[in-house]
Amino acid sequence: MGKAMSKKNKLTSEDIEFLKNNTSFDEEQIREWHRGFYQDCPTGELSRNKFIEVYKQFFPSGNADMFCDHVFRTFDQDHSGSIDFQEFLLAINVTSSGTPDQKLKWAFRMYDIDNSGSIELGEMVKIIQVTTTRTLL
Numbered sequence: 001m002g003k004a005m006s007k008k009n010k011l012t013s014e015d016i017e018f019l020k021n022n023t024s025f026d027e028e029q030i031r032e033w034h035r036g037f038y039q040d041c042p043t044g045e046l047s048r049n050k051f052i053e054v055y056k057q058f059f060p061s062g063n064a065d066m067f068c069d070h071v072f073r074t075f076d077q078d079h080s081g082s083i084d085f086q087e088f089l090l091a092i093n094v095t096s097s098g099t100p101d102q103k104l105k106w107a108f109r110m111y112d113i114d115n116s117g118s119i120e121l122g123e124m125v126k127i128i129q130v131t132t133t134r135t136l137l
Contacts (some may be wrong), residue, residue, distance in 0.1 A: 009038045019086065023093035030089065037085045045082035050071050066130040074110040 011034055019030050041050065052068045075083045075091040083091075109115075113123045119126045 009042075009044055015086070019089055023089060024085050024097045025089065025093065033089055033092070034085055037088055044085055046088060047082055051075075051083065070113070070127060070130065073113075074106060 011031065016027055016030055016044070017024060020027060023030075025033065036048075038044065040046075040054070051072050052064055053069050053073075055064050071080075072083070075087055077087050077090070091106070094102045098106065106117065111119045111123055111127050113126060114120075
């Protein structure tokens with residue numbers, strides 16, 4: 001998905017146009033998110049461990065690791081093992097201000113653990129277990 005941006009910390013006009021066309025953010029907001037992303041992830045890649053570390057700052061109670069694995073996998077659209085700025089902003093956009101259809105597709109990808117195009121009972125149970133555990137702790 002967004003690996004073209006992963007090794008650089010400068011936004012091109014093409015990057016900005018892509019993100020403006022595929023998110024609800026304007027250029028100023030994109031640049032602001034970009035600055036923050038590179039401040040936290042100077043390599044241009046958000047690792048699973050850093051993702052969990054950041055998540056725990058916002059939700060300190062409970063064990064975030066299992067829940068974060070599924071969210072991280074869903075954010076990491078190209079399955080590279082890290083999240084680049086483009087993947088990050090696309091995911092933030094869907095989760096914060098996406099349409100109901102976009103949010104449903106995003107949730108489906110999270111529940112479809114094996115990426116088979118369907119959600120099996122075992123996958124549903126795994127997601128419900130980690131979300132229930134996270135909520136109860």
